[in-house]
Amino acid sequence: MKKVHIYSTPTCKYCNLAKDFFKKNNVEYTEYNVAADAAKRAEMVEKSGQMGVPVIEIDDQVVVGYDQKLMTELLGIPA
Numbered sequence: 001m002k003k004v005h006i007y008s009t010p011t012c013k014y015c016n017l018a019k020d021f022f023k024k025n026n027v028e029y030t031e032y033n034v035a036a037d038a039a040k041r042a043e044m045v046e047k048s049g050q051m052g053v054p055v056i057e058i059d060d061q062v063v064v065g066y067d068q069k070l071m072t073e074l075l076g077i078p079a
Contacts, residue, residue, distance in 0.1 A: 002075055004029040007044040007055040014066035015054040021068060025077050 004022065006029055008015030022029050034041040034053060041051075048055045048064050056063040058074040072079060 001028070002059050003057075004075075005032065005057040006030070007032045007034050007040060007048075007057075008053050009033065009035040012053050018054050018056060018066050018071070021066075021071065025075070027075060027077075 004027055006015065006018055006022075008019070008031060010033065019029070019031070021027075032040040032044070034044055044053075044055045045051060047057065047062050050064065052064065054066060056071065058071065061074050063070055063074070071077075
């Protein structure tokens with residue numbers, strides 16, 4: 001199983017779309033609220049080079065923003 005992490009904020013529309021996508025496809029993920037956790041926010045910036053959310057990490061691949069096509073490919077979900 002792939003390791004999935006999402007760096008998000010509670011009010012981010014695209015973060016919620018990504019989490020809904022994971023739930024719909026039975027993908028387990030770990031969520032980090034970067035609005036409340038400064039250490040995870042710094043980790044996100046180090047990995048992605050920017051402050052925008054969502055930042056999604058699938059194994060060692062970083063996806064910036066809500067890119068359903070790329071997430072589908074990286075997770076091996078049938079189209």
